[in-house]
Ligand SMILES: *[C@@H]1O[C@H](CO)[C@@H](O)[C@H](O)[C@H]1NC(C)=O
């Protein structure tokens with residue numbers, strides 16, 4: 104009896120703690136990704152040094168990382184295992200992660216990709232792309248790779264994962280790439296992933312690519328690549344659901360965050376959308392888009408919320424992009440509370456962006472874009488406020504803009520909008536939007552969520 108009572112008490116304390124914790128989240132007034140992926144503390148810890156790791160920046164540590172991961176995979180310690188990477192520069196070839204592991208980068212720890220690209224492993228193309236994104240055939244495996252894994256955490260004390268991408272960017276520039284460049288991190292067919300408190304630097308290609316994943320949380324990361332580095336997207340959730348990205352700084356050579364779901368006939372056949380994607384409190388700059396959906400959206404994209412975004416020195420602030428042959432339905436996209444400065448185009452929705460995998464795409468597979476809410480947007484030095492161009496046979500519908508103020512220069516006249524094949528409405532938009540979106544009745548099509 105006493106025993107049962109103690110158990111009951113413990114259960115009560117547990118419930119009380121949960122209630123208190125929930126209260127804390129609410130009272131702080133800050134909504135976070137917490138709760139999407141359970142945080143796991145690992146009692147079992149090993150260090151890369153235990154496997155002979157040498158952090159001198161010259162020794163190749165591939166064998167050490169592979170052995171450490173093999174150990175974690177096969178010893179299956181209760182609660183998983185943390186792999187500690189101490190201060191130092193650990194050069195390595197690409198390696199795989201396994202389930203129930205934490206890759207922990209201590210302060211001053213750098214995991215650095217080899218520049219010897221000749222031995223880089225090749226893997227199969229993604230079925231939703233049908234081929235490598237850049238070159239036909241397979242693609243180079245991501246530098247740090249997770250496939251069919253779950254319960255994986257990459258975190259630490261702001262250590263660095265450095266892709267040393269320069270050698271890859273040069274191959275792209277010189278058109279000597281044989282296959283599609285590697286992502287810095289890719290998780291494929293995986294779930295319950297957390298990436299936090301790490302710096303990602305000089306990715307060969309896209310930085311963080313969760314594809315066919317669910318429940319992925321990325322927060323407090325810094326992603327850096329030079330503005331002229333080709334295709335170094337920051338984070339690309341691709342045919343993935345329940346992805347939450349927040350509190351991060353991203354500065355790259357392409358889009359900061361681009362939500363994708365496959366490419367033309369391959370993406371349509373694979374049919375896996377990206378949905379329930381939350382993006383908040385992101386700051387950054389890049390020559391292309393800040394918050395993007397597309398252009399590969401053949402599996403569809405729905406329920407995206409991006410809020411509290413600060414963009415500086417951008418090509419396009421908010422970019423929804425698709426193409427003929429893509430198919431796919433993009434719907435229920437909300438972008439709110441964005442501040443942008445020094446931007447070529449504030450808001451762009453386009454149906455003619457991106458290339459095709461091959462000539463077998465279906466020209467009748469028209470994309471659909473509907474139910475988009477863009478609100479509370481402020482901008483300075485925005486050369487053009489907006490450009491919205493749907494397709495004649497598939498116009499963009501229910502596109503609603505509210506409380507938007509995009510200046511070209513302080514005190515000078517507003518930059519105009521340009522639209523075609525779009526319907527929806529607008530409230531409090533300056534400069535005044537194109538006639539297709541002129542002031543609607545507040546009870547009209549755009550009243551919901553405005
Ligand atoms: C890493 O994962 C890829 C993709 O699953 C696989 O092809 C490769 O053999 C793995 N490499 C190692 C060293 O386990």
Ligand SMILES: *[C@@H]1O[C@H](CO)[C@@H](O)[C@H](O)[C@H]1NC(C)=O
Nearest residue numbers: 379405406407408435436437
């Ligand atoms: C639209 O997406 C939001 C998330 O951004 C979600 O909360 C909401 O339920 C969705 N609405 C519909 C009608 O699916």
